[in-house]
Amino acid sequence: MVAGKRVLIAGAGIGGLTAALALLRRGFDVEVYEQAASLGEIGAGFQVGANASRVLFSLGLEEQIRSVYALPAGKEVRLWNSGQTWKLFDLGDSSVERYGFPYFMVHRADLHAILVDAVRALKADAIHLNSRITGYENAGDGAVLLLEDGRRVTGEVVVGADGVHSALRREMFGASDPSFTGCVAWRGLVPADRLPQHLLRPVGTNWIGPGGHIVHYLLRRGEIFNFVAVVERDDWTVESWTERGSADECARDFAGWHDDVQTIIGELDAPYKWALLGREPMMRWSVGNATLLGDACHPTLPFLAQGAGMAIEDGLVLARCLEAYDDVPTALAAYEGARIDRTSRVVRGSAENGRRFHNNTLSDTAQAQHYVDVEWQEKKVEERYDWLFRYDATNVSIDAPRVRETA
Numbered sequence: 001m002v003a004g005k006r007v008l009i010a011g012a013g014i015g016g017l018t019a020a021l022a023l024l025r026r027g028f029d030v031e032v033y034e035q036a037a038s039l040g041e042i043g044a045g046f047q048v049g050a051n052a053s054r055v056l057f058s059l060g061l062e063e064q065i066r067s068v069y070a071l072p073a074g075k076e077v078r079l080w081n082s083g084q085t086w087k088l089f090d091l092g093d094s095s096v097e098r099y100g101f102p103y104f105m106v107h108r109a110d111l112h113a114i115l116v117d118a119v120r121a122l123k124a125d126a127i128h129l130n131s132r133i134t135g136y137e138n139a140g141d142g143a144v145l146l147l148e149d150g151r152r153v154t155g156e157v158v159v160g161a162d163g164v165h166s167a168l169r170r171e172m173f174g175a176s177d178p179s180f181t182g183c184v185a186w187r188g189l190v191p192a193d194r195l196p197q198h199l200l201r202p203v204g205t206n207w208i209g210p211g212g213h214i215v216h217y218l219l220r221r222g223e224i225f226n227f228v229a230v231v232e233r234d235d236w237t238v239e240s241w242t243e244r245g246s247a248d249e250c251a252r253d254f255a256g257w258h259d260d261v262q263t264i265i266g267e268l269d270a271p272y273k274w275a276l277l278g279r280e281p282m283m284r285w286s287v288g289n290a291t292l293l294g295d296a297c298h299p300t301l302p303f304l305a306q307g308a309g310m311a312i313e314d315g316l317v318l319a320r321c322l323e324a325y326d327d328v329p330t331a332l333a334a335y336e337g338a339r340i341d342r343t344s345r346v347v348r349g350s351a352e353n354g355r356r357f358h359n360n361t362l363s364d365t366a367q368a369q370h371y372v373d374v375e376w377q378e379k380k381v382e383e384r385y386d387w388l389f390r391y392d393a394t395n396v397s398i399d400a401p402r403v404r405e406t407a
């Protein structure tokens, strides 16, 4: 029974806001507590697969998203030194034909703003800024969210959507023990009109090479070029969206790569760098009336481009479970039951893709041809991606496996 149930969400990122919207649309009362002083997202893009666009469209956001997205016709793989190109798979119409929904690229700030507006349209004062969460307490039939400024907010459910460094995860399960992967991700944006035409085709491009790989694609109706480059190096271990590097440093990491790569790096105004840390999937996300979603419970390497997609799926499945089961721990057990296997598989698949993209065989051009032919053959590609896009969070089974003991 939904009436009067109050859900307290820590974090107004993509995951927290999707959950808030899905819950508000079902009649829950929702409060979202965000540590930042203003709402916004960093300058970077997301790839959004059919599995996540299905959820976003089901939440009534199709028209707003279509006005800002870029629709790739397909994806391709390119070899780091020669630039040789292979088709990876078709997107565009074929994603809609196969999965019913598009695969699109979107500026993070655009998607974030669409979610903020949709949440506020249903509850104008749902999002509280300058509100850093420090912990929670389970209390009888409900839970209490503890804020740094001393506020204690009570509700029936607490949701930690507070990202990879989640304070609620730490409170619930203790400090995590991430391991540095030995990889650093560079990212940056370039206004599309600063790049040559041949780099502006509407395809997602994945350069692969020994010790690194690069992904680039267009955003915002094709006006912005998004660049993410991952390199194996062990001298940078800060996991943050806001640490700047320089184009020269980025160029040094990709010395010897194709001229197209050098052209793009030369146009990056302010590249940022992020150390990629690996974490084992968690087998439990909930304690009593509190649970986690998104990067807070399944942080992943970005090599399947599904981190935000998983957070979006979580938000909807959590709302469906809370609507279906009156007893909160039962609802949270159903939520975990529906989600943990899938998200663990994504986390493991992403790590595997990293090894595939950076393989040392690629340093030898003759062997590289054979390596790509084998690793990216149609059947293997389908095995790696089809299950990701086919998933239907709007309809996946949410049977309660059992009523679990609560801590």
Ligand SMILES: Cc1cc2nc3c(=O)[nH]c(=O)nc-3n(C[C@H](O)[C@H](O)[C@H](O)COP(=O)(O)OP(=O)(O)OC[C@H]3O[C@@H](n4cnc5c(N)ncnc54)[C@H](O)[C@@H]3O)c2cc1C
Binding pocket: 010, 011, 012, 013, 014, 015, 016, 033, 034, 035, 036, 045, 046, 047, 048, 131, 132, 133, 134, 161, 162, 163, 164, 165, 166, 167, 185, 187, 228, 274, 293, 294, 295, 296, 302, 305, 306, 307, 308, 309, 310, 311
């Ligand atoms: C280089 C790179 C490329 C990526 N590309 C893709 C891609 O193409 N497609 C894709 O699907 N995913 C991609 N991802 C993954 C994606 O960025 C994340 O999985 C996604 O942002 C997770 O969303 P979230 O809402 O769980 O967490 P976040 O986006 O981190 O949001 C957490 C929110 O909680 C707030 N917060 C944190 N702590 C507190 C606190 N104590 N109190 C209150 N508020 C708090 C934060 O300020 C933030 O607003 C990429 C990641 C990287 C590193």
